[in-house]
Amino acid sequence: MKNLKKLTLLSILICLTFPIFAQKAQWIWYPGDFDIYMGNVMQNRRTERGSFFPVFWKMDSHYVLVDFHKEFNLPAAEEVKLFVEGTYNVKIDGKAISGFPKSITIPAGKHKLSLKVYSTAQVPAIFVQGKTVVSDETWLATFEDKEWIDASGKTSDKSGTTFVNAGSWNMTDPLSLPSKFKLPTKPIIAVKTEKINKGFVTDFGKETFGFIKIHGLKGKGKLNIYYGESKEEALSVSHCETLDLLELDLASKTDSVMELSKAFRYVNIQPEGSVSLDSISMLYEYSPVAQRGSFKSSDAELNKIYEVSKYTFELNTREFFIDGIKRDRWIWSGDAYQSYLMNYYSIYDAPTVKRTLWAQRGKDPVTAHINTIMDYSFYWFLGIYDYYQYSGDQKFVQDIYPRMKSLMTYIDGRKNKNGLLEWMPGDWIFIDWADKLSKDGEVSFEQLLYCRSLETMALCAKLANDEASAAIYSKQAAELKSKIFELYWNKEKSALVHSRIDGKQTDNVTRYANMFGIFFDYFTPEQKLAVKQNVLLNDKVAKITTPYMRFYELEALCAMGEQPYVLKEMKSYWGGMLKLGATSFWEEYNPEKKGDEHLAMYGRPFGKSLCHAWGASPIYLLGKYYLGVKPTSSAYQTYLVEPNLGGLEWMEGTVPTNNGEIALSVSKKEIKVKAAEGIGTLRFKSAVKPSVKGAVIKEVAKGLYEMTIQKGVEYVVKYQG
Template sequence: MKYFYVFALCLVFGLKPDLVQAQKASWIWYPGDFDIWMSNKMQNRRTERGSFLPPFWKMDSHYVLVDFHKEFDLDKAEEVKLYVEGQYNVKIDGQALTGYPKTISIPAGHHKLSLKVYAQDRVPSILVKGTKVVSDDTWLATFEDKEWIDASGKVSDKSGTIFVSAGSWNMTDPLMPPSKFQLPVVPAFAVNKTKQDKGLISDFGKETFGFIKLHGLKGKGKLNIYYGESKEEALSKDHCETLDLLELDISGVKDSVMALSKAFRYVNCQPEGNVSLDSVSMLYEYAPVTEKGSFACSDPQINKIYDVAKYTFHLNTREFFIDGIKRDRWVWSGDAYQSYLMNYYSFFDSPTVKRTLLAQRGKDPVTAHINTIMDYSFYWFLGINDYYQFTGDKKFIVDVYPRMKALMDYVLGRRNKDGLLEWMPGDWIFIDWADGLSKDGAVSFEQLLFCRSLESMALCADMAGDKDGAANYGQLATELKAKIFKLYWNENKHALVHSRIDGKATDNVTRYANMFGIFFNYFNPAQKLEVKQHVLLNDKVNKITTPYMRFYELEALCAMGEQDYVLKEMKDYWGGMLNLGATSFWEEYNPAKKGTEHLAMYARPFGKSLCHAWGASPIYLLGKYYLGVKPLSPGYETYEIEPALGGLQWMEGKVPVPGGEIAVYCSKKEIKVKSASGKGLLKFKSNSKPSVKGGVIVAKGNGSYELSVEKGKDYTVKYSI
């Protein structure tokens, strides 16, 4: 059975075994370790007024000793080059080679190549480059637990029956090992500079991120650099969130690049002594992702909202999906979950999703919730479920399943006597930033996320071959869902109440559980209408002021067919930020605030992030609920297109899918669609009998129609609304 993996490839691709070639050589490591190491490095770059500010949750580390191996059948001898991060030994067929060889000779025949690598300060990793002998994700890796495992922790028996993979990530340059990875940069320049006191203020025109470059720097003394997402922040020497204070003694003239990246629009440089400088530019740092999704429409303000949302999202897409580029620059699970959804309608960049999920989860044993937040553990489960639905990548689900199981075991061990979850020592119940929001008792919102997470576990357990687990998680989800409606649904309130305290339901109604219950499809049709009227469209229920939860509130309304209402809300809410001069979307926006009140948060005058990933949700809403594109089965094998103009005259856009894109145009008289993937179903309503060439429109009653969409074909539907 040791050739099982090779023969499986042959069956899939119809090749003869001796024609199966390994892919291009890449750096490999113990699965998940590079993701953890890099996230530690990135998240510990945060500073606050010049002070190092690390995360406040447990940070795991990589394994410092890793053994890699693979067996090869060679028609002829090969010269193989070895590139290694760390100290290492090399064995061919179990025989150790002397020293640290850079090139080895492997004779013709069947051979096993092994490298054991130690590194404390970086991730043990290798790149092996021969003709057939190359390193890729078909190699095996172990951290010397005497079991060969893949990214998921799946155990291989000693006969090699199960072939499993090491970790890798498209790093193929031997001279650029994982420890030297960095995002690319390009020069960028201020659009305006003004004198201020003894120095100058440089305005880069919009929110940006990167490394400041100081030109023509000279003299002895100090240079104080104050950064600001707003001009007010850059001018506030005592309260700006980020700064650099430099001691200089330069006899000549030089240019200098700051070592740490910052978020800013304005840079205020103030010299002391005889220090001077000519100007300030920057090296703009960015993630090299490809923009695949698009949206345009008849409303210029919505177009502007979409463009600024894209820019906001790209700024917060870095090595991982982070929350904000000024604060916190950390990998928060709740923020990342929304970024995953936006990603599926913009970049469709699967590697960044997987890296973020692996980095968040870390290592076993599980001793706390992700980011210490209960709801953030649940968003992690939901993120994996959604990843599968959008990409169809079953391999990742199988690989990550044991890590899912370990985290769910931790969650299940923290239930109260009623089988519900509530605060326990070490937990943070977040939900949202909202004044007066109770976190006491067993909060209904947490139970809904818990139930959806159990459903996700059942799905993934089945894919991973854990049939008993699938049945158990499915049963737990069914029981919990019934319990939620028994304990929290209030007939008089027409809604789920917010919490249970000391075993008794409160009569407080909030939006959170109720809006999630709609797009989780937990309510029956009558309950959905009750929740819509008595909660979502009820101004007496406390309003939501963060883009974070507005995301879900507007999604729930879209799921109920309220696109007209939501379009107006988008124009008021995100348009309100634009009207105040926003060049990226904020962490929080309350139209009742005035002036510099908009810049304050956390009892700090400039504490608010003015570029926050969760502010970019129109990307997702416009793609899924206006263009109307969503998968019905994993990886868009089947999908639905249900355009909703929502008051627009016309709209057009592209939604990325595995293998291409789905293009949609919709006006009041015409719908055009073309898809590069799967089998689609176009759903629409028309006041008159519609027509199409090359397809068959099926009437469904009450003015509703459907058209089957085949891969690669263009369809133009004539209709009227």
């Protein structure tokens, strides 16, 4: 009885409704539909100074009529509970059951259970719960059943129907409707309040996100709420990016929670008329995911950079991976692609990756690039295969592959006479926020991403058992790669030039194509060294001032063994933001700017996001290139651990996998490693012959050693780093 009292009424109801031995059911829908629906809900919450600010691109919707079915072979008759969002009918073996039943009995034997659901306001969804008859992703769904009825009334010909596996978000409570889904919240109190004019400014101590709660609100008049990521923004009633302006007439004190969530650290509350209030607090809104990855080292500043990166990433992990919490709160593909990579080294949350990819893509027909940005379409392709490599989820690749093909068909149809991509009406070529960055002509960066996307399509086609298309994509990629080096490689500059205009190379060399060429492994060893010296380490080449592209620049350098240099750069760049008081990392940081210049962007004094997902890239760099952990086959069946202290005295951390973590501790004399997954290879350099118990160490090159890591075994390697 003591444990029973701890159950909520909802839990008790479910326990009484369903036998405890029943298999677990979940809400299901047409794959991608709920992701698109929730993406629409979330992205259209954006406001700018109280005005609705919709997205720039086409928004698709869910299918309004969906047919669900599955066949069961029951040893005995089974009672089945039905929960449905929408108007529906139910059939057993094609025979309709009258009315809108909440419960049905399926006879023993082999039977087909079908539900057809209609809804325009919400996503058609079902939750089916019996002892063995349960709704899950093994059910089949279609949005058109292509049947016809002849003169005798016979229903025939579903041969043209395409059935796909249902989608879900692992929602296992039948009484919590998908359309009512919300992220959880928890109360947070402010750390400081300062009286300003007739009201006050409250400081919550660090960047945060959620709903303001007003306590003891009373009176008639106005209550003006101005939000700020900085104190300057909160105090700027004319220029702060977000605000709430309330008209009130309250006879007695009440508590009130704002309808829309906001990003802020500071909140400026100013009452007018007879309005008064006691205080404010907040409800912090968050995604309930666990932090599984970790990193700690001998460098206190680097540890702080890592922790702030983790917090920045936490704030931007919501129903989806979003760009930033203050301004856009949209699902930008370029931002999300970096979030996927950070995710694999921190929370390792597969569902958020999948639903972000579904929501970005939307439905056919394709009428524009993802987010209207050419490069963002390519990041979408890359994100799918990366997800497979880290998770091993081949089913997801197969489910989304038809939408990969239709997007690539759209892109292939926009090539110019030279077989290259360049700006066409409706395209946005982004690359990066950088002054005087030309987007004219045939930009080499876009061709590299296009080539990598074709290679990705070939890999995913094989996973989807489409060998014919895999051969076509492989051929396209090889031809384009050859063309890139023929048209863009400049021997005198020992680099890829930025673009071609009117069939001729421009004189401009930028970092973008060259650094991607390094970690795409497109260069010869000689070309890599030349690019490193002539581009990446060359101060005469325009510098990058966004964390977005610093991510790739530093990855390219790490891929070439420049961890000591990258460590200094991380401490200088991200450490520079910390020295300016950052509690989360920014959309853009230029060390040459001063004072309030750091807050401005887009021609607005507070337009810059001070909490942007792409600012959290040290999570990825430290996990993949310092701890040195990466899968070499899908889902860490095999993997490489290649630690690099990069100037640190010691470091330790964990990298998450499907079934546990890979734990690593490294000093200059000892490496400890233990893994819960797969078979790994530890590769390291040592000035002396290393030793270890329980394994064999082989010298694979002068001073370079390897050993095999077996699952569940802790190894302690003695060496001289």
